[in-house]
Amino acid sequence: MDSALxxxxxxxDLCTEMPVLLRVALRLTxxxxxxxxxxxxxxxxxxxxxxxxxxxxxxxxxxRIMKNEFIAACRSHRAHAKPIELEMLxxxxxAESEELSEAEFQMDLxxxxxxxxxxxxxxxxxxDIEELSYEDAASALEIEVGTLRTRLHRAxxxxxxxxxxxxx
Amino acid sequence: xxxxxxxxxRWTEKPCRFMEHFLNDALDGxxxxxxxxFVKGHLLHCVRCRRFVESIRNNIARLREARAADGSQxxxxxxxxxxxxxxxPDD
Numbered sequence: 655m656d657s658a659l660x661x662x663x664x665x666x667d668l669c670t671e672m673p674v675l676l677r678v679a680l681r682l683t684x685x686x687x688x689x690x691x692x693x694x695x696x697x698x699x700x701x702x703x704x705x706x707x708x709x710x711x712x713x714x715x716x717x718r719i720m721k722n723e724f725i726a727a728c729r730s731h732r733a734h735a736k737p738i739e740l741e742m743l744x745x746x747x748x749a750e751s752e753e754l755s756e757a758e759f760q761m762d763l764x765x766x767x768x769x770x771x772x773x774x775x776x777x778x779x780x781x782d783i784e785e786l787s788y789e790d791a792a793s794a795l796e797i798e799v800g801t802l803r804t805r806l807h808r809a810x811x812x813x814x815x816x817x818x819x820x821x822x
Numbered sequence: 823x824x825x826x827x828x829x830x831x832r833w834t835e836k837p838c839r840f841m842e843h844f845l846n847d848a849l850d851g852x853x854x855x856x857x858x859x860f861v862k863g864h865l866l867h868c869v870r871c872r873r874f875v876e877s878i879r880n881n882i883a884r885l886r887e888a889r890a891a892d893g894s895q896x897x898x899x900x901x902x903x904x905x906x907x908x909x910x911p912d913d
Binding site for chain 2: 665668669672673676677686690693694697756757759760761763764767778781782783784785788803806807810811813814817818
């Protein structure tokens, strides 16, 4: 930890990472209220563990804390993310020609992403959405860079297949 | 954008198996000079791989657009205030 980094400065740095953490938390918990709680827990945990931060890349460090908090919460409260509705809605006659707006398509895309298993979803969230490097994302997820790369490529394929299957 | 009938992925929509990692690496700018040339050469004659690259690129672009329009500023502001105003609770 950089000794020149005051507590106030550290909290300000945490605040700048909040939007990213909230988006990642949302894709992790699949619930806006749980996501907000998870980010706050992460913030408090980070403040308490400030001295263990090596000062290199705050975002990776925070995502790592958040993932561990999420796993701990799931274990202690059995508060797994809400089950995803896997069965597809029947497509009504004439729905093939239904025009989708860009916003609707983005929502469908995010919904398809949320149906991908967590181990594959997070590399897409970190690398493709939040634009972290392979190295930073691997550090955040505590996996090897090669593993991250393989999961990311597989996840992209899974997402593409889901979209094709859903006719998007 | 048209919604079509649900279906499985056709073989014509799959990229060449040996190219998938190369194509993804190229999209991420992680190919060396020789690999890049190899990918470019392959894409010149392979429609399936071109389609694959195009769809992955589109998906990434749209996910980033969705990020920009996520409308979470209000929630973030509320969390900021909580963090600044309240001390961290004890474990």
